Amino acid sequence: MKKEELIAQENHQDQADSQAEPTVKFAPRIPIRWRWTMLVGFTVALAVVVLFFVILDIERDAWLESQAAQAELQVDRLADELKLPMLSGSSAETDLVVQGFLEKVPTVMGVLLKKADGITRGYGDVGDAKALAAAMAADNKVVRLPVVALWYAKRVVYADTALGNIAVRFSEQAWADIASQLVKQILMAALAVVLLSALWVYWLAGKMSQRLEMLANAARQVASGDYHVKMRVRGNDEISDAISQFNEMARELAHKEEMRRVFERYLNPKLVTDVFEGGSVKMENHRQEVSVLFADMVHFTSFSESTETEEVVNILNTHFEVFHRIIAYYGGHVDKYIGDAVMAVFNHPFADKDHARHAAKAGLAIAIVCKELGVIRSDGEPIAFRIGLNCGQAIAGNIGAARRLEYTVIGDAVNVASRMSGVGLGGELVMSRSTYEFLGDGFMFDSIGEKDIKGVSLELELGVVTVESEQVKRNIEHVVDLAFNLNLPEEIRTMEGDI
Structure with missing residues (x-):
């Protein structure tokens, strides 16, 4: 990947981040007092609606019971008046009796007469006479028919002789008037209850939100770096508990910040971060095998x-940005940048039993990265790095002055690794035969002979290490691709296949 492509990818990432910010920044803000007011108002309104339907149902049942008692009297009266006309078979007298009944009882909307021979005759508003006739029950008592309208029916009997059936439809206007009045009264009562409860909740939530706003302001102060914030704890509820815990948190942050200032003398920020996050990284001086x-x-x-x-x-x-990602991916740690060089340590401060193998893969990946970046110098030569690797015992300790310390590794293993990086021509990984023995399968050692290394009493057989296994090659290529991904998280230790 070219330098221009890397920069373009970074710009694209920045644009994506900037486009994502307004969604959170300009989100509508609804104060807690309004949330509680709306919630209580809605709850009270819902309760009133439920109560309204319950009351309405109870009132309707009471009205229907009263209506049934009146209907029984009216239907019995009409049945008695129709016995003689129906027995004589006089249609004129029958019509006269029914019409007189409709005039005398204004709540009656219609009458349906069904004779014993099945002939039906309707008076007034009867609707579907055929369906209504089929629903008539052969009962000597007044019963309500199972239809939508308010119909009551009875069989007309004279001296044990069934003359037919009559059905009377009664008006429901009285119930409509009662329901309308009931709606008005309940609505007025509901408005009064909702208004009073909303005002009371608005005042109560305002008292609660004041303390929450104070807590939010204190949190903003802490976020800006002021850890010496202390809020007054009042009351004995969840908010007072939160304020108490906030004060404790601020005290702990102030203490950690003071400790961080002390540890800033160390040049290993990752190590300092791990210590502050409760990690198990050891800070004492000790001897350790590293790559x-x-x-x-x-x-x-x-x-x-x-x-x-x-x-x-x-x-x-x-x-160096891409180098750092590769090194971090394989579990290494960038110890320092020395001008145009980078020094990475494996198995310190992070334990890794396969540190030599991972360091070799990181070195080979760095060589590939240099070629893919393809930066050309003014003399026409590509930018290349000499890469050297050595595995051995080193001292991990605090090196420096009282006011500026560096927790690093020193010793022959470090010196030899530095000499190795000066042997190659660039773009290749150089190491000793003894270090190569730690790598395991998948690599090939091309010896360049025994060399006299400064600081080492005996000559060392050096060589260029390349990839022999297709699996290892795919693994390194995969890591190189990920190294150019700006979203790659550090310290990833799970890989495809061999790592």
Whole structure:
């Protein structure tokens, strides 16, 4: 991937982040007092609606019971008056009796007469006479028919002789008037209850929100770096508990910040972060086996002399950014940047039993990254790094002055790794035969002979390490692809296949 592509990817990521921010920043804010007011108002209104239907149902049942008693009297009266006309078979007298009944009883809307021979005759508003006739019950008592309208029916009997059936429809206007009046009264009462309860809740929620607003303001102060915030604890409820815990949190943050200022003398920010997050990283001086990886730019002096300062810094930063991701992916730690070189340590401060194998993969991935970045110098040569790796015992300890310390590794293993990075021509991983033995399967050692290494009494057989296994090659290529992904999280230790 070219430098321009990397920068374009970073800009694209920045644009995506900036587009995502307004969604949270400009979200509508509804104060708690209004939330509680609306909630209580809605709850009270819902309760009133439920009570309204319950009361309405009770009132209707009472009205129907009263209506049934009146209907029984009216239907019995009509049945008695129709016995003789129906017995004589006089239609004129029958019509006269029914019409007189309709005039005398204004609540009656219609009458349906069904004779014993099945002939029906309707008076007034009867609707579907056929369906109504089929629903008539052959009962000597007045019963309500199972239809929508308010129909009551009875069989007309004279001296044990069934003359037919009559059904009388009564008006429901009286119930409509009662229901309308009931709605008005309940509505007025509901409005009064909702208004009073909303005002009371608004006042009560306002008292609660004042303390929450104070808590939010104090949190903003802490977020800005002022950890010496202390709120007064009043009351004995959940909010007072939250304020008490907030005060405790502020005290702990102030204490941690004071400790962080002390630990800032160390040059290992990741180590300091792990300590403050309760990690198990040890800070004491000790001897430990590590794998040290050096990557040093080829011909950096001539490159820096012929290139603008800003471009030199940008090119170094571009390479080191991707190097850092690869090293972190394989569980290593960037110990320091030494001008144009990077020093990475594996198995410290993070334990890794396969540290030599992971360090070798990181070195080979760095070589591929340099080729993919493809930065060309002014003399036409590509930017390349000499990469050296060594595995051995080193001292991990606090090095420096009282006011500025560095928790790093020193010793022959580090020195030899640095010498290894000066042996190669660039773009290749160089190590000793003894270090190669720790790598395991999947690598190939191309010996370049025994060399006299400064600081080492005996000559060492050195060689260039390349990938032999297809599985290891795919793994390294996968990591290189991820290294150019700006969203790659650090310290990922789960990989496809062999790691």
